[in-house]
Amino acid sequence: SPRRFARAIHDQNISTLFLTTALFNQMATEVPTAFRRLRYLLFGGETCDPKWVRTVLRSGAPQHLLHVYGPTENTTFTTWHRVERVAETAATVPIGRPIANTRVYLLDRCLQPVPVGVIGELYAGADGLAREYLNRPELTSERFVRDPFAEDPSARIYKTGDFARYL
Numbered sequence: 001s002p003r004r005f006a007r008a009i010h011d012q013n014i015s016t017l018f019l020t021t022a023l024f025n026q027m028a029t030e031v032p033t034a035f036r037r038l039r040y041l042l043f044g045g046e047t048c049d050p051k052w053v054r055t056v057l058r059s060g061a062p063q064h065l066l067h068v069y070g071p072t073e074n075t076t077f078t079t080w081h082r083v084e085r086v087a088e089t090a091a092t093v094p095i096g097r098p099i100a101n102t103r104v105y106l107l108d109r110c111l112q113p114v115p116v117g118v119i120g121e122l123y124a125g126a127d128g129l130a131r132e133y134l135n136r137p138e139l140t141s142e143r144f145v146r147d148p149f150a151e152d153p154s155a156r157i158y159k160t161g162d163f164a165r166y167l
């Protein structure tokens with residue numbers, strides 16, 4: 001129950017919380033004031049609807065609202081964006097910049113960087129990157145590709161399958 005959850009956040013003096021986007025949306029729909037005492041609220045895991053983010057910002061924003069992105073293959077979070085406002089015309093909320101010790105690239109089919117404003121596939125790598133899929137060598141070689149920008153020839157990046165653009 002969103003209301004019971006909101007009460008638990010308050011009663012237990014929770015200061016930092018991560019929610020999946022689906023749960024964030026449900027809380028924003030039913031108890032948008034639930035987050036106002038939080039120091040940090042991180043949400044992510046799927047595309048978010050800016051409407052619910054605006055609702056939380058207007059109704060009781062936490063001290064810091066962070067939209068996070070990251071495939072499981074690259075630890076938990078790959079990028080983060082501090083959300084302070086969302087335009088009424090926004091179609092989505094930015095995923096932001098890479099966390100420390102992480103590289104993110106937006107590349108075309110030839111693994112070349114795309115220009116600002118052009119959609120490219122998102123690749124991620126660095127310290128948190130998994131090595132492989134267990135017992136799935138074909139999928140591993142398809143998704144974990146050589147990092148064309150690294151000096152180390154064994155460096156890999158993960159082909160996320162997600163598309164984005166630099167703003």
